[in-house]
Amino acid sequence: MxxxxxxxxxxxxxxxxxxxxxxxxxxxxxxxxxxxxxxxxxxxxxxxxxxxxxxxxxxxxTGLAVTAIAGHRTDDADDNLDRMTISIQPRSGSFSIDLRQTYIELSDSSKKVVLMYDITEFYDTTDIDGDLFNAGFYDGLSAIEFGIIVLEDADGSLSSATPVINKGDQVMLTINLDSVFSGTTGLQTRTDVWGLIQPEDGAPGVFAFITPESFTTNLIFNLY
The missing domain is CATH 1.20.5 (Single alpha-helices involved in coiled-coils or other helix-helix interfaces)
Known part of the structure; x- marks a missing residue:
């Protein structure tokens, strides 16, 4: 084919x-x-x-760092501390922290309390008259509350309604020890104290100390 x-x-x-x-x-x-x-x-x-x-x-x-704790007594005849401040600041690299959503756990080894922020006990840098233990900063605090004294707030992020702490801010948390530990009327000598400041998110600021063996004639004490 x-x-x-x-x-x-x-x-x-x-x-x-x-x-x-x-x-x-x-x-x-x-x-x-x-x-x-x-x-x-x-x-x-x-x-x-x-x-x-x-x-x-x-x-x-994110979290809080406790930088110092100080205690106060009214006069040298008192055998207890009636007021206390806890100085805090954000950790390095921390996000902003709303202190309204933050609580303090505090114990004198006999009693443990939880303290929440009292919006009426907020004091800005302009309110400070040189005395951080002014009775007016503490008398309004109950046994379940803490207040705020602003030491440093360059960006104005802290206010009574929105106490937001961020980079560079420093505040003191105020506690009325007479109200919190009313059974012993404050903190006495040789007392083991511990606690933490827990933000809504992040790591807490933890602290522990022992009050002095004797208060001598001092009225203000560095506790931590």
Whole structure:
């Protein structure tokens, strides 16, 4: 049987060339779309990873640091401390902390109390007359409350309604020991005291100390 051979015409060759070009263009478009989707997905994942990393770092570093604790007695005839201040500041790298949602646990080893913020016992730097143990800063505090004295607040983030502490801020938390430990009328000598200041999120500021063996003639004592 003889072999049948078809001769391609010039028009047929042109049709094949156009078809191949259409297929090639379609492949390029599909590849381009796929690459665009991959790039967008990678960018979203990178942004999400950075956000998650920042949140994790913030959660780990957020918290309060107790820098000092001082006690006071009214005169040298008193055998107990009637007022106390706890100086705090945010930890390095900490997110902002709302002191309205913060509580203090305090114990004299015989009694344990939980104190919450009293919005009426907030005092700004302009309210300080040089005496941080002024009776007016403490007399309004009950057995379950603490107040705030602002020492440093460059950005104005602290107010009575929104006492938010952030980088660079320093405050004193005020406690009326006569009210809290009414059974012993404050803190007596040689008393083991411990406690913590727990923010809504982050690590607490923890402290422990023993009151002096004797109060001598001093009226103010550095306890921590």
């Amino acid at each position: 003889g072999k049948i051979t078809k001769k391609l015409k010039a028009a047929d060759i042109g049709d094949m060339g156009i078809g191949a070009m259409i297929v090639f263009i379609a492949m390029v478009l599909v590849a381009g779309i796929a690459a665009s989707v991959l790039i967008q997905t990678a960018n979203r994942l990178e942004i999400q990873a950075m956000k998650t990393g920042q949140e994790t770092i913030g959660e780990v570093s």
